[in-house]
Amino acid sequence: MGKKFIDVGQELPPKIRARHAIHEVRPVTIKENFASGNRSCIGCAEVLAVRLTCKALGDNVIIAMATGCMEIVSSQLPYTSWEVPWIHTLFENTAAVASGIEAGLKAMMRKGRIPVQETKVVAMAGDGGTADIGLQALSGALERGHNFLYICFDNEAYMNTGIQRSSATPYGASTTTSPAGKVSIGQITWKKDMPAIVAAHNIPYIATACPSYPFDLMDKVSKAAAVKGPAYVHILSVCPVGWRSPSELSVRIGRLAVETGIFPLYEIENGKYKMSLDLPKLKPVYDYMRLQGRFRHLSEDTIKQIQQRVAEEYQKLVAKAEG
Amino acid sequence: MAKRVGIEVSVAIGEVVTMTNTDVIAAYPITPQTHIVEHPAKLAADGELDAEYIPVESEHSAMSACLGAAAAGARTFTATAGQGLELMHEVLYIASSMQLPVVMAVANRALSAPLSVWGDHSDAMAVRDTGWIQIFTENGQEVVDNILCAFRIAEDRGVLLPVMVNLDGFHLSHVIEPILLPEQSEVDAFLPPNDYPLPLDPAKPVTMGDFGPPFIYTEVKWAQEVNLRKSMETILKCWGEFDRIFKRCYHPVECYRSEDAEVLLLTMGSFSETAMTAIDRMRGEGKNIGLIRLRLWRPFPFDEIRNAVKDAEVLIVLDRALSFGGPGGPVSSEIRSALYNEDRRPKIVSFVGGLGGRDITVSGFQEMINRGIEISKTGSKHEFEIFGVRE
Ligand SMILES: Cc1ncc(C[n+]2csc(CCOP(=O)(O)OP(=O)(O)O)c2C)c(N)n1
Numbered sequence: 227m228g229k230k231f232i233d234v235g236q237e238l239p240p241k242i243r244a245r246h247a248i249h250e251v252r253p254v255t256i257k258e259n260f261a262s263g264n265r266s267c268i269g270c271a272e273v274l275a276v277r278l279t280c281k282a283l284g285d286n287v288i289i290a291m292a293t294g295c296m297e298i299v300s301s302q303l304p305y306t307s308w309e310v311p312w313i314h315t316l317f318e319n320t321a322a323v324a325s326g327i328e329a330g331l332k333a334m335m336r337k338g339r340i341p342v343q344e345t346k347v348v349a350m351a352g353d354g355g356t357a358d359i360g361l362q363a364l365s366g367a368l369e370r371g372h373n374f375l376y377i378c379f380d381n382e383a384y385m386n387t388g389i390q391r392s393s394a395t396p397y398g399a400s401t402t403t404s405p406a407g408k409v410s411i412g413q414i415t416w417k418k419d420m421p422a423i424v425a426a427h428n429i430p431y432i433a434t435a436c437p438s439y440p441f442d443l444m445d446k447v448s449k450a451a452a453v454k455g456p457a458y459v460h461i462l463s464v465c466p467v468g469w470r471s472p473s474e475l476s477v478r479i480g481r482l483a484v485e486t487g488i489f490p491l492y493e494i495e496n497g498k499y500k501m502s503l504d505l506p507k508l509k510p511v512y513d514y515m516r517l518q519g520r521f522r523h524l525s526e527d528t529i530k531q532i533q534q535r536v537a538e539e540y541q542k543l544v545a546k547a548e549g
Numbered sequence: 550m551a552k553r554v555g556i557e558v559s560v561a562i563g564e565v566v567t568m569t570n571t572d573v574i575a576a577y578p579i580t581p582q583t584h585i586v587e588h589p590a591k592l593a594a595d596g597e598l599d600a601e602y603i604p605v606e607s608e609h610s611a612m613s614a615c616l617g618a619a620a621a622g623a624r625t626f627t628a629t630a631g632q633g634l635e636l637m638h639e640v641l642y643i644a645s646s647m648q649l650p651v652v653m654a655v656a657n658r659a660l661s662a663p664l665s666v667w668g669d670h671s672d673a674m675a676v677r678d679t680g681w682i683q684i685f686t687e688n689g690q691e692v693v694d695n696i697l698c699a700f701r702i703a704e705d706r707g708v709l710l711p712v713m714v715n716l717d718g719f720h721l722s723h724v725i726e727p728i729l730l731p732e733q734s735e736v737d738a739f740l741p742p743n744d745y746p747l748p749l750d751p752a753k754p755v756t757m758g759d760f761g762p763p764f765i766y767t768e769v770k771w772a773q774e775v776n777l778r779k780s781m782e783t784i785l786k787c788w789g790e791f792d793r794i795f796k797r798c799y800h801p802v803e804c805y806r807s808e809d810a811e812v813l814l815l816t817m818g819s820f821s822e823t824a825m826t827a828i829d830r831m832r833g834e835g836k837n838i839g840l841i842r843l844r845l846w847r848p849f850p851f852d853e854i855r856n857a858v859k860d861a862e863v864l865i866v867l868d869r870a871l872s873f874g875g876p877g878g879p880v881s882s883e884i885r886s887a888l889y890n891e892d893r894r895p896k897i898v899s900f901v902g903g904l905g906g907r908d909i910t911v912s913g914f915q916e917m918i919n920r921g922i923e924i925s926k927t928g929s930k931h932e933f934e935i936f937g938v939r940e
């Protein structure tokens with residue numbers, strides 16, 4: 227070293243650089259296609275994820291969005307938060323609506339009815355709209371191979387209707403329809419592995435992301451949008467109201483979800499798994515869970531059980547990436 | 550000049566949809582609609598139809614994909630029947646409420662349970678209030694003609710509403726009829742290209758499908774109601790223009806030997822042709838009987854119906870759907886309410902029949918009319934009677 231000003235990217239050994247690339251700060255567009263002044267709650271990381279996503283997507287997109295928090299906060303008549311074309315119709319059909327838009331553009335461009343251009347059709351839905359009620363429409367659209375990007379904003383419950391459990395709610399979380407009680411720990415099922423279900427459709431690109439890693443999120447969304455064919459990005463979005471966590475800790479909690487191995491960041495490109503972050507040692511899940519009221523009731527034994535499961539699942543994933 | 554061909558009605562629909570240069574067809578198969586969606590798939594595979602054919606995984610997604618395509622500004626077609634139409638239910642409201650001009654053929658089918666693939670109007674009646682323009686057809690020619698008209702009406706700038714063309718499952722969908730198929734040049738002259746005013750377009754961003762709080766929801770719905778009622782003008786104009794080009798004339802209400810009739814029978818759909826034969830026979834016996842056929846179900850042709858029946862003593866209404874626990878079939882109760890405040894109005898007798906594919910023959914119609922006349926004099930212990938039911 228010895229130099230006064232160093233170019234970090236140049237000087238660090240490639241291996242170390244790769245490990246820290248996710249934290250590299252870069253200039254991004256100041257243009258907001260998701261306008262400020264929406265009606266989201268304080269500390270909502272889902273809306274942060276939508277904002278970053280829109281920065282990455284740019285102007286040449288058409289967005290179809292499912293019913294849910296993001297739709298409600300962004301589109302109340304007579305206002306709109308959307309600077310790009312946006313359509314909401316129902317809760318469970320967003321992938322199908324996106325299919326129709328994509329097919330319509332394709333036919334009209336072929337016939338010369340509209341100018342030929344690379345407009346990306348993007349479907350956005352919550353975990354409920356994706357993993358539960360919209361799963362069939364999503365599977366159909368992926369299988370048919372439409373050229374579209376589907377983004378799941380996963381806040382691990384039906385937040386818009388008041389924190390009811392979804393199949394993406396984690397084991398042990400207390401929600402209004404999986405409440406912890408004298409004889410129940412709350413949610414008694416393990417979080418549905420949505421990316422794995424999508425991977426079974428053999429689509430070209432799948433990624434997980436979290437707005438606590440904003441550059442990684444934007445990179446993945448850009449990459450996914452550039453794919454010809456279906457792409458899927460699953461974004462963990464901390465919800466302070468639903469998770470009963472301090473609103474100023476949303477970014478921190480998102481980090482912890484990743485650092486504990488509870489929500490690993492990875493990509494699946496043409497079937498090949500790649501971890502986005504090199505974590506030599508996972509933090510204890512307790513560090514993540516203790517900040518959230520939805521886990522407050524859990525016994526040490528249950529937390530141990532969760533810890534073990536998280537470690538196992540993480541190892542399986544790493545094995546896939548190494549294998 | 551158009552040529553007359555012997556063709557299955559479902560296949561003829563595919564032919565005319567192809568001539569409209571439809572951009573997107575999204576459909577899911579269900580008996581008796583299958584041939585309607587199979588034929589365009591083959592035409593597309595042969596390069597004769599330049600459309601995106603989306604073989605969706607359900608009817609819910611079929612209609613949802615149609616929403617997306619129509620919102621992008623594409624000309625959009627689908628078809629379904631029975632359970633498929635029910636599965637689309639919530640999506641149908643979106644198409645009309647967001648003014649997305651989708652055209653759909655419905656091969657009317659009974660609803661389960663018990664499972665029945667055969668025809669009646671239960672499916673269409675269950676979606677009566679979804680805000681679509683709804684047309685009931687009598688024969689193959691009328692189906693083909695009205696599919697063509699449906700695109701023009703739906704996409705009209707002053708309308709922008711989805712249109713449903715109902716044809717009786719099997720009775721119409723699967724019969725081979727002599728049909729005058731239009732020439733491409735005639736279709737081009739009749740149907741302008743779809744020019745949706747504010748499509749989803751990155752060059753001109755729009756927000757569609759907003760969330761409507763109480764302060765504005767009522768106004769939005771009233772605007773929708775006014776628009777659907779107002780579409781009547783465009784529908785009439787379209788049928789008039791159709792007559793000018795194709796020399797076939799359609800009206801919301803069709804009257805057959807009804808001018809001096811004391812007793813009128815009212816039907817919808819393909820049963821009307823059988824009913825006409827029954828009317829002819831009874832006229833031959835010197836009975837003063839006529840037929841009214843309701844073609845346009847939404848927007849409801851109040852004036853035309855009032856006019857058509859005002860001089861009759863008795864109006865016998867046949868429904869092919871039940872409104873369980875209610876005053877009779879949906880058609881009969883609507884006709885009743887349309888006439889209730891009129892000074893001159895016939896006595897109304899309600900029948901339900903032809904459920905789940907059961908035929909009503911010519912003599913069946915004669916029997917129904919005679920029974921209707923009897924009820925008009927003596928009354929019935931029921932709100933309505935089911936024709937030909939074994940108790
Ligand atoms: C067919 C249908 N069922 C139920 C609802 C009620 N509903 C609206 S949003 C929602 C939950 C949304 O949850 P999610 O998809 O996870 O999005 P979030 O609000 O959490 O961002 C529910 C149950 C609906 N709108 N439509």
Ligand SMILES: [Mg+2]
Binds near residue numbers: 353380383384
């Ligand atoms: Mg959610």
